[in-house]
Amino acid sequence: MTKQELAKIIWEGANNLRSKMEASEYKDYMLGFIFYNFLSQKELEYLKKEQWSDDEIKALKADDEYGQEVKNTLGYVISYENLFSTWVELGKDLKISNVIDALNSFEDHNIAENKKEIFSGIFDTLRSGISSLGKTASDQATSIQKLISLIKQIPISSKDSYDVLGFVYEYLISMFAANAGKKAGEFYTPYEVSLLMSHIVAEHLKHKDTIKIYDPTSGSGSLLINIGKAFATHGKDKNKISYYAQELRANTFNLTRMNLIMRDVLPDNIFVKNADTLKDDWPDKLDRNGEPFRMDAVVSNPPYSQKWEVIDGKTAADPRFSYGVAPKTKADYAFLLHDLSHTANDGIVTIVLPHGVLFRGGSEADIRKNLILNNHIDTIIGLPPNIFFGTGIPTIIMILKRRDQNTKNDILFIDAKDGFEKIGKTNRLRPRDIKKITDTIKERKSISGYSYLASLDEIKANEYNLNIPRYISSSKDEMPDDLYASLNGGVPNHQIDNLAHFWLIFKSLRNDAFSKIDENYSKLEFSQDQLKSHKDIKEFKEKFAREFLSFKEFLKKSLIEQIPTNASTALELASAELARRFKDIALIDYYDAFEVLDSTFRVISTDIEILNEQGKEALNQSMDLEDQSGFEGKIIAFEIVEEQYLKDEKSKIAKLENELSLLQSDFDEMIEGLELDDKEQIFSDDKLDSKALKRLASDKTSVFYPIQKNKETQKALDKKIKEALIELNKKAKQTLETLSYDEVLKCLEIKWIEPIIKGVLNLCDDKIDEFVEGILDLNERYKDTLKDIEQSIKVKSAELIADIESLECSDESDKQALNELIALLKGSL
DSSP states (O other), rough: HHHHHHHHHHHHHHHHHHHHHHHHHHHHHHHHHHHHHHHHHHHHHHHHHHTTTTTHHTTTOTTTHHHHHHHHHBBBBBOGOOOOOOOHHHHHHHHHHHHHHHHHHHHHHEEEEEEEEHHTTTTTTHHHHHHGGOHHHHHHHHHHHHHHHHHSSSSOTTTTOOOOOHHHHHHHHHHHHSSSSGGGGTTTTOHHHHHHHHHHHHOOOOOOEEEEEEETTTTTTTTHHHHHHHTTTTOGGGGEEEEEEESSSSHHHHHHHHHHHTTTOGGGGGEEESSSSTTTOOOOSSSTOOOBBOEEEEEEEEOOTTOOOOTTHHHSSSSEEEEEEEOTTHHHHHHHHHHHTTTEEEEEEEEEEEEEGOOOTTTTHHHHHHHTTOOEEEEEOOOOOOBBBTBOOEEEEEEOOOOOTTTOOOOOOOOTTOOEEETTEEEEEEEHHHHHHHHHHHOOOBBBBTTEEEEHHHHHHHOOOGGGGGGGOOOOOOOOHHHHHHHHOOOEHHHHHHHHHHHTTTTTHHHHHHEESSSSSSEOOHHHHHTTHHHHHHHHHHHHHHHHHHHHHHHIIIIIITEEEEEEEHHHHHHHHHHHHHOOOSSOOOOHHHHHHHHHHHHHHHHHHHHHHHOGGGOOOOEGGGGGTTEEEEOOHHHHHHHOOOOOHHHHHHHHHHHHHHHHHHHHHHHTSHHHHHHHHHTTEEEEOOHHHHTTTHHHHTTHHHEEEEEEEHHHHHHHHHHHHHHHHHHHHHHHHHHHHHHHHOOOOOOTTTHHHHHHHHHHHHHHHHHHHHHHHHHHHHTSSSHHHHHHHHHHHHHHHHHHHOOOOOHHHHHHHHHHHHHHHHHHO
């Protein structure tokens, strides 16, 4: 089972268990117990590593000298009777008192003094809310027993580089957020937005070896965690990252701590505070090591346009707000200035804000002007609408830096509002959208309709208004009809010119495909097939194919000949190689190709994790599918094995399936040919009554006999196919397990590399189809001219007049009506 499949099973179980309880509330209990399990397992691993016997572990007490030793090492200790695994062993004998006593003991006695900041109060939400899990102690115990039974499925061993726990935990948080309505914004930033911000920050900090990152509205802590992961992909030591987090709500503050600890962040690298960020400026002036609290990166997704307390005189004197004080009704700039005040001179801020901060007046306009003139605003990214859970408000990401006066004062605008996919009720950034945004920031370039690098002079001319539409026009004007061509025919040359980016590549095709009518109009001489088979298009497709057949060789060397240990690094290398090849390729969008690469890498990534965990022998292994009474390859799908090595068997089954399909068609025709009375005898509520059919078919002369024989033949054939499929499944298992290493690698190439190459090559065909359709649509637009339509009307009118005049009519009033109609039709002529 993959971590993705496990995560879905855990979520479905949790969703069923929570019943009518709000998702935002139930998450605290579910995630709290997962964290308790994590601490229990962490302790057991430590004890076994220290050579403790099972009997010694069972004798462990939190308050004896051995318990003190564990506490000093781990920062906490849990007695044997309170371990999560002990609760599992108790099963239905677990009482609510067992859980409450364990949580109370943890808080009161089991935390090391120097780790109080990390662990103290971390189970408060869970302790105080247990009563919500049932009306009686018995009901509560039953709910917890079911929850524990669900949670125990999640592997937590630190040996498991598969990172199942972290993945499942993040998945559960995202699903709880998706079901929590407006409350979701209190604890969760959508993963894709978090990923975008983390890539931006990691790129800026990749030259550093040690960093401090800070989120003053930390929620679940996912923003900080993703930055840490992105930083580590640049070959950095994950233990060289210090994490600072501040959060107002106690239950959400606990999520931050749990998430950081479970992601294997060293306790000494975690600095957290439960307080109001705007009221209580933190971090303080000096850190534990006596260093100034200026961060390498500050990231935040604060509540939008929230009211905040402004105290006359005192707030304005706060050094954080030296550029101005945000209005009482909208704290957006207060959060932004707080973030900036805690940023190092070479640091970076990424903050999610509503669009209003770009153009609102009053004190916000003054703050915005000061930020611009002091060269702090680096980039503004307009995000798609409806991208955050619980709100459809349009948002931006603003990137700020403490750029010195020697740095050019300009602002990069990116309008990314159209780059998304719709998932359920929300929109979601795709990997290609994230990649395009980060590339545009890295290259700091203007792209028509997408991005614009505005100078300070331009911004001043706009009176420091940063509203994105002032700098980027994304409107696409529809091509108007040409009146002359509509009347007289021909394709307007100026509309053919609109395909200029194609004509630059297909240099001779235009002259070959179009004949000249006059200076302004042309006639299309080519059919669809002639356009597609033109030598320019053939040459373009051949060049494209050559480029990506060699890309196939690159992928074989980087993925197959030496299987990578890190899928993210492998994707970075592959995407860089892909981008390099696209520098000499016109027409086709690199980001379309990146999407193909990335989607396949999701499969590759899972396989690489399994191989790193279980070794290369996993390539030849199969796994039981208990619910299907069959098998499947752990990495190499049986379908690939069958296509490569069991073609004859597959072909025989295909023939049987075709035979069955023909029988079904014959059956349907026979049913369709029955009289209504006969149909009613063998159908009940539109369902075939098999017993009635069999009874009526006992008479070999009846119309039902061949229908019944057909049905029996189908049943026998269906059984034969199922038996053949079971046998094929067994052969595939045996074949996979006996393949040589080279043969397995060939199967791996089919699974990993062929979909990438096929997908990228299909982009070329799609682009050619788009081009040809564009020409044909243009020609179709002016194919039927108004003169042609007028002539057609005249011909049809004359034919109709002739038909009317040939009619014999005895009724005088009908004659008069027909004469008037003839006169009307003749008038149109």
